[in-house]
Amino acid sequence: MLVDGVAAVSPLPGADAGVVAFRTGGVLHATVITKATFAFAPDAPMSRVDPQPILREEVHHGDNPARSVRFTSDLVPYLARADVLFTGHGYAPPGEPKERVTTRIVVRAGERVLLDKSLLLKDTRGFQKMPIVYERAFGGPDVPDNPLGIGAGIDEGEPTVVSPEGARRPAGFGPIARAWPLRKRLLGATPRSTLEGRIAEIPPRFDGSYFQAAPPDQRIDFLRGDEHLLLEGLHPSLPRLATRLPGARGVARLFGLSAFGIPEGQPMQLCTDTLRIDGDEQRCTVVCRRWIQLPHEEALDALRVVAGVEVAGEPAAWFEPQRRAAGPPSSGKPAHAPASTLALPPEVEHAAPPGPALPFRTSPPSTRGSEFAAPPRLPLPPPSALFASNAAAETTAAPEVQPPAFAAASQEQAAPARMLDLLWFDARSLPRIRKQPAWRKILEALADEPLDPDIDDPDLGLEPAEVEERREIFEVMAHGEPLGEQAILSALRSAVRKDGRFVAPLVLVEGELVMAFDDIEALRALVAVVGPLAGGDERSKEAVAAARAYLGAADPLRDRAAARELAAAIEAAFAQAKKRSAAPAEVASRVERILLENRCYERRAVLGARHLRASLRLPCADREVPVYVPEALAEVLPMFTRFSVRMVAEAHLPAEERDGHPVALRAVGITRVGRGEGAGSVAR
Known part of the structure; x- marks a missing residue:
């Protein structure tokens, strides 16, 4: 499943890009992938830096395959949810070595918390800096969730990276290697080699969560690109670093499809499905992808793509890609990455043989996914909405949906988040x-x-x-x-x-x-709701009567604290009533509605x-x-x-x-x- 020999892809400035192909149920697909990297900016949006290149294979710590994974491969056909990954060190406050440090990652989309996870780092000798790797967490050869850990065997040291949920639980922020039992068992009877050719062959009922590299509790809804990040104990000089993504979104344009009535430069918005936080380099990388359906391999050869990551206030510098002469097909064996600071592989070749092509449909920009306990299947859309039949896919006929409809659908899918x-x-x-x-x-x-x-x-x-x-x-x-x-x-x-x-x-x-609502009016609304519901409950009736007396007093000056106390007395009495015609939650909802309708x-x-x-x-x-x-x-x-x-x-x-x-x-x-x-x- 390689970029070479699949399709011609050109990255926009400030991004890298690639294309992978896969087939399932006899239907061919191409996945457009792009990524960009941004430097941390305390209390401000991050700024774009040179992108991390497309990664063809897993990058291990120290470039040693026997160690845990630092970065995952980008050549993934699809993800049902977004992976959030962190690699780096935990830190005690500057100049203050500690025996225990709590580290924390928070990801928010506006007011909604997408991820809030903590790990405890501990060492009785005290420390200023500690690598957060699975080798320091609970585990061992017989622990499928972390075969590289310590503490599970006899006479082993104690883990120094610990989950708040228990000392004997695997813990980490980083990616899970595809060779670990936790992921490997998801292959079922599918040989891994079938997923690594020029075109990956994915069985129709393949467990798609195999492609998710993040720990299950770090899989979230697809990202908008402007999420706020909070890192605690994960920066060498800032005990608490707040920053945010700069309004980044993956975009692409498709070329080479005009023979089938699809205009050159057809736009496509990608889904941001990976957030890779590199604490040591103090930067974040976002990876965006989306698949399209193709009728046959000649279409795959013809497909040309320009893709990149737009940032708010920086419109993409679009261009039309150049055609290249056909070359030999890829061997299917990924090139090995030379050792470097990030242990990254060489840059991806951004060209492939041209020929006719037709994208029948694009994948839906889903915002939800299954939990790990119920792994997602391949997120293919229903035939009535987005899929042509296999028979149609094997012909060179025009798409079932004519070009104007295709364009309209793409524009609708590309609507702002x-x-x-x-x-x-x-x-x-x-x-x-x-x-x-x-x-x-x-x-x-x-x-x-x-x-x-x-x-x-x-x-x-x-x-x-x-x-x-x-x-x-x-x-x-x-x-x-x-x-x-x-x-x-x-x-x-x-x-x-x-x-x-x-x-x-x-x-x-x-x-x-x-x-905020006015305390006096809130009490008045509560009396209006609970009064008719008090029935034969004496405590509720007494509390309502006391509130009515307070509200009916001639003195225009009223103590708001007293109003809050009277409201609390009504709520407590009604909640303890043996017989009531409405639940306390319904009462609260009705009171809130009165206050909103009357703008109190x-x-x-x-x-x-x-x-x-x-x-x-x-x-x-x-x-x-x-x-x-x-x-x-x-x-x-x-x-x-x-x-x-x-x-x-x-x-x-x-x-x-x-x-x-x-x-x-x-x-x-x-x-x-x-x-x-x-x-x-x-x-x-």
Whole structure:
């Protein structure tokens, strides 16, 4: 299963690329693979560096096949889920050798945690640095999950890389070798050699989880490319490193298919299914792939591909690949990699014999996969949606779906992973926004772009100046780089002049906005729901009566702490009632609905005006940041208690004594961030 002799593939600048072929059930497929590498950037998006080349085979530590695997082969036909892999060392705080260090990897997509895994490193002699390899974890020759480990035999040393779930469990962040029993048994009766020829022959019911190299608890949904990473105890100088991917996505264009009515340069969006974190090199590599169905091997020979990894704000530099004369077929034996810092194999040859080709279908960009306990089969789409019959695949006839439909399907599949909906902005802040150096560059680039009436004037009634204002703030929201918690604090400190004068700086942030409800109104809603449900339960009725007396008092000033105590008493009494007509969870849901429908948000008179009080959950941050939104937006905000946003805000000193954060944000522009899967993923 090699790149050589399969198809001509050319990488875009800043990426490497390849193509592998496989056949299952008599149907031929080609998988486009591309990858890019990014350097760590504390509290900021990573920056692109020279890509790790396509890896033809496993790369072992020390280039020694008897040791554990450092990097897996990229020549994989498909993955049902994304592999997250880490190789490197764990570190005690600089200058403070420790006997025990907890290491942790967190991957977040917005507010959603995709992976949160910890390992304990320990050594009674104390250490400053320890390699996290399977040779130091529990295992041994008779342990299928880790045949290279220690501790399972008699008179062996104790493991120094330990799982929090138990000392006698294999533990690690790195890849599982394909020769280990844990993966090898998934081959079943299939000889491994059939998967390694020029065209891999995969039985129809082959267990596809064989291709997953990550430990089962490190397999996640396919990546969007802008995930936030948190590494604890895994960096030599930073005990806690927060960074994020820079909006990377795999893209490709297909060539050589015009004889079948498929236009040259047909676009295809790839699935990001591998995140390879190299702690020693302080960089991440993303691998993207996607397969297409072909009618026969002549089509495979004709296929030409340009592929790479786009980054937000850096459009791909597309080009048409050159044809090359046909050469001899590949031997099917991978070249051996010379020893180097990364022990990487030589670069892949990016050409192959030309000829006619036809991609019948592309694989679906699935976002979910099976758990390890129920391994995925080959993720082929159903025939009615994406598959031609085997009989059709053996002919040179035109595709079952005509070119326009094929193009439309590809465009639909290539839709952005998220949606940005501009809810509101304060035009009075635009002069300051235009002066920000980073945002000024974005706006200068916008000046050369034509107007898009659907986006720039959705109501078809704005004045020209209003259209331009909306256009500018939306551009900053969409393409500006959001700041993490530490970067916000740094901006706050930088805004203090030498003589102590302070002007609140503008910052762009992204996270989950959590709305706060008014305590008095929350109690009123709870009484409205529980009152009719209390029935014959005396405790519930007494608690409701006490709350009604409190709410009906003539004194306009009410203690909010008392309101919270009365609400807690009602909830406790109702939860303990022997007979009730609704579950406590249903009561909470109904109360929340009343509060949302009536916009009973907590309000504060701060920063010179009336505001709604909320909080912002930043990715990889331990505490929420207070946020103040103009009161007039109560009916503009979506009816969710929490939802993802991008927000331009003024970073102020704390506005309330109770705030537990050194910053208070006052919103001057809010964009809602949604996901393509539907409203359920937009907010919750």
